[in-house]
Amino acid sequence: MTQNILTVENLSMQFGGVLAVNNLSLNVNQGEIVALIGPNGAGKTTAFNCITGVYEPTNGCVSFLGEMMISNHPKGKMKKLYAGENKDLYKKVISHTPDKITKLGIARTFQNIRLFKSLSVFENVLVAKHLRAQQTVFSATFRLNHLEEKRAREESLDLLEEQGLLAVKDTLATSLPYGLQRRLEISRALATNPTLLLLDEPAAGMNPQETQELAEFIVQIKNKYNVTILMIEHHMDLVMKISDRIYVLDFGKLIAEGTPSEIQNNIHVIDAYLGVVEGA
Amino acid sequence: MMDKNKKILISISLVVGLFALLFILEQVMPSSSMLFVVLKKGAIFALVAVSMNLLNGFTGLFSLGQAGFMLIGAYTYAILTIPMADRAAVYQYFDGGIIGFTLSVPIALILAGIIAAIFAFLIGFPVLRLKSDYLAIATLGFAEIIRAFFQWDVLGPITNSSNLLRKFPTFSTVLYPFAVAGICIFVIVLLINSSYGRVFKAIRDDEIAAEAMGINLAKQKQLAFITSSFFAGVGGGLLAMYQSSIQASAFKASMTYEILLIVVIGGVGSITGSVLSSFLFIASSEWWLRFLDAETYIGSFHVPLMRSGFRKVVFSIIIMIVVLFYRKGIMGTKEFSIEGIGRFFRRLFAKKKEAQ
Amino acid sequence: STQKAESNVITIGVFEPSSGDNGAGGKQEVLGIEYAHSKVNTVEIDGKTYTIKLEIVDNESSTDKAPTAAQTLVSAKSSVVLGSYGSGVSIAASDVFKNANIPVIGVSCTNPQVTEGNTHYFRVCYLDPFQGTVLANFAVDQYGAKTAYILTKMGDDYSVGLGKYFKQAFEELGGTVIEETFQEGNSDFTAFLANAVKSEAGVIFAPTSTEAASLIIGQASSQGITIPLLAGDTWDSSVILDAASGSNLSVAVSTFFDEGDNSTSGAEFVSGFKAWLNSDNTKLANNGGNDIVAAVSALGYDAYMVAIEAIKAAGSADSVKINESLWNINYLGVTGNIAFDQTGDAIRDVAYIKSVNTSEKAWQFEAIQSIK
């Protein structure tokens, strides 16, 4: 049995009248590539946002590496709105800010690319190195930490080289073509030394050829950096090709779980999401 | 790329050269020359503008509290350095006040920064969560509250209520504000070029992404805010020294706007831009344009329009022209660097050689 | 010809506000100075004729702009400086002149701190302790006031100081006092006036700039206030007449000079000054659009003349020498005799009190008041 990395239990997220995520439970094991798929508006991005601390979930808990990281139960107005059967579970309230969660070892990319637009490619990656550095403003300002800074720079350069971004390291992040921006966003996330990497539609805006390359890229970084991957994706070729397991969401609810071939033939999934079985 | 040691050497010689030049100027020019007014005040506003740029330009925190922190610095400095013998005269309505000691100038200046930083720490707590313009108006509000607070009658024995503070030590040589402001700006530059500076810029570009990179927003914003306020406080102390008397009512929002103008005209995100535009701004507002206020006759011809108040009209038109036609300010986000100058000269030489 | 002029010119600096809160008053003071200059613009020293040049600078009524403005006068090589209207700016700029060894003759800066503890600052007007006491006496004598409501502007040395001295004197006369302050930029005085009514004050004392004054008067009139309004020299301005005319208010001010005064030099000054004003629209506009003579214009005139006397007595354009000669000046001006005591203040013992005739929009002489 491989080690369990991420466990989500009974996670719910409510916005006004919309129950965007409804009692979602899932887990991710060491070294896996797990895909989260589902129709538009099913709650996939919202689930990511809950796991990474951007939103405080209405109910449920998330543990990471065996430790409880997020836990909440409906309060106040939410109580009335939220009528899930687990509303009395998770009395303990734990909520970490996104930066804390990143420090614990979860890194992510965004559905709409979010790079630091006035920083160069190299600096974008360097920023991500900041959180692991042992320094104070004082030591940084007066260059008492130059060894550490040097190491961060070297590591970042190595990373860029491996990702094939070394040639563009001094260009502004936003003037890169779309595909490279995606790649940079992934590299930047990797620079935080994560255990778990969350990718939100990494192949959006790529053509089939590029998508294929991306698939190889993801597998490659998984092996090289020893990270576990949870990704949201609508490109079924990619999902079916590289994921070990797939979770399917619809209207916030989990409707199926299984290996690619199981999912491909699951009647609910076909109904809600895939339509006729993807041919050719 | 120039090698590092060479760069440092050139920098040091430039600084030494600058100070030598100032020293010689002071010897040869009459001390009443307006040039020195501009140099003194320009240096002080350069420091304050750079400290504001750290916040508004580099960290993307739109703060309008600068005048408030300068006020704190100026008052701290003034209150702590007025000689005991003069206190009775200054605190005439408050029986000489209740502060029973006098500190030396450098210590008071540092304290000016520290007290301003402490206020910033307290204020930053609630307001730094606010976004863009909400932050701006909240900090502006705090500056106004601070001003009212320092004018409060009850605090009169310390702050002299709303009356002038004076008779504290001042400087006579232009080298003094240059040295203090220079050191402070140097430290700010070091900070901006450090890994913390990078983090500030990341926050400016995208808060959500920065947070996802493990950056603690609250902490880093607080850090930028406190640092900026510290230097604004020191700047306030220097301003007190320059003016030789101070009063809370001078530290109004319009002072903040003036500093903001300097920052924007210099180029948001450019340190050298702020410094350069500070001197230009002070020179044109205090010196070069003064003649416009006087009714002028050329021979017997009465020059039209020129009378008191015209200077300010012209000045605001100049500001509008600069803003409309140099949107990015004098320097944009670029810096004036030794390498830049080096490149410039090398290109010049290259051309000359070609010509030969 | 410029070279020759160079050596034959003596510069008198004029340090006055023409913008900011006290811009209106400052301009009237400058008019008095300019009028004086138009009458006397040369001095004979050792048989040589020197032309007097005025160098006018705007101190913007603001204590933080004042030092730099003063510095421009220093760099223009002024031999002596006149000014300012407003005590705060005078105090703030004092050191700049002191460091340059230039004597200054204050015109209407009435706060004691201006001249105290220095030897370069003089003034031709009376002081606030005097003025405050005079006004307190008047309030008791004329209105029989038991309670006074004092409204001053925060951070304004003139306003705060005069308020304090009035309070002292009024309390010594057995009255009680309610004090409030307003901040710069405040234009809503309704609440203050309501407070005055609530406190059943017998007089409202509001030593403020004319700007605030016209707001206070306007709002008092619309609130139907019947309590008399009293103020110091700043209110001696046509702005007050404009604001109060047509209302049912009672407004009185203390001042340095009265237009209707018929001592010889005074009458001559008034008619000459009026003619001079009426000859030029800009001047008339700077005086507030009419030819009513403000006391500060008369004081400005006197200050200039005192400076000329001092230059003559010193026999030199050297500022240090002028400074010395100022101590011994004894000059009969349009506002009375001017000689300085050991702090540099003009020795004065009377003030004029005038009130507004609201139906005719004119000043009405009330009393020559001195201290009992």
Place this chain on the structure above:
Amino acid sequence: MLKVNDLKVNYGGIEAVKGVSFEVPEKSIVTLIGANGAGKSTILRSISGLVKPRSGKIVFLGEEILGLGTEAIIPKGITLVPEGRKIFQDLSVYENLKIGAYLRKDDLTDDINMVYDLFPRLKERSWQMGGTLSGGEQQMLAVGRALMSRPKLLMMDEPSLGLAPLIVRDIFAIIREINKQGVTILLIEQNANMALHVADIGYVMETGRITLSGNGKELMANDAVKAAYLGT
């Protein structure tokens, strides 16, 4: 209907489009495919007047429109579904649809119902602020909003971006459907497979130039296209 002739566009120093010519016949579906950064979006932005080309000609219904502002071009019957959805965050779904028909003065009920039929999800969420919709929902709204204007020429910049497979298929069905109703369509797609399937004419772009053209079937059969864009 639309003729583009030797269009050149620069961004600062970068030459994004380097002399492109193509035609969109009346009532046809034309697609532009090509790698990221080839300049496809730039062309659509030029046609709608959002960027000012350096040189070239753009003729719509016999009229030169290059150089006109967006405000003058849109009323001529051109609508763009912009890249990245660009729906109005602070307007509700319903208002977003209504504003799509800003220039129309007639009754909108039928059209709104038509859009709701196409995307039932939008009907459910008609009150929701545009900004809080999921990525895919926003994409549906963007397409729906464009339909509301009843354009003569509908330009779509990657309408299937981020949509679930089922919806992608629906979108292409809709494209065919509205084309049948007489709307001319200029389509940019990364999903080249689908795009060429529905297109009458396809153009392949590479770094600012058109390198291949032909009808959809032909291009799909082309080996180079297969290798580069179809991933097979």
Place this chain on the structure above:
Amino acid sequence: MDFFKENLPYIMAGISVGGQYALIAIGYTMVYGILRLINFAHGEIFMASGFMMVYLSAVLPWYIAIPTVIVSTVLLGFIVERVAYKPLRTAPRMSIMISAIGISYLIQNVAWYVTSGLAKQYPVIPWISNTVTIGNSTTKMVTLATPFLTLFLVSVLVVLIKYTKIGMAMRAVSRDFETSQLMGIKINSVISATFIIGSFLAAVGSVLYFSNYTTVTPISGAMPGLKAFVAAVFGGIGSIPGAVLGAFIIGISENIIKGLGWTAFSDAFTFALLIIILVAKPTGLFGEKSTDKV
């Protein structure tokens, strides 16, 4: 009841000044809503409108002067937008903001220059300048009329923005120029319309305000401008009902503070109130939370 009776003059003054702030605040909030710009010049437009009335009423009867003043104020607002903001549509926000500060300095300084810095008496306008006595306090008619006129104008405006096409266009333009253009919206017209409405209200506000306070100076616009802006933020900038509510709250509470004798702190109090609100609700009372989806 006693409290009420005792404080009636303050409350009345507060409601009246609140109404005047409200009319100015709407200008701020609308422009902010669309351009994300703090239109610092708005207070100055208000001030300039006061001076126009002073000068025009010297030569024209009041019933012609008022419409002329309103038209000229609207024109001034329009010109300010065209000169200072339109050229900067695509510039960084900070430049536009500085342009706003610059143009407000310019208007203020021109006013200084033209008037020589002298305070001018505002003309007496029949009826609204008349005094009335209510209970034990005397005040001007304008004090009583202001809140009603304000509420009327605001209701009209809210309907305009919520339910008309131009209103919807305004809200669309406020978020995204480019896409609005793609919808066929003429953004420059919409922005001009915003400035016209804002300046119109500022002109009306200026008639009411200066009839009450009777004196116009070049800095007359600064404080009401700032207060009105605070009111707009207080209510949640961009929200018109919020701005109105904020204006009334600020007007009333600052007058009560003065009535309690804390006069020196009345401005500070306004800001303190603002900060408390912002800390509790970071986007003001009615401000919408930013809906940027991650």
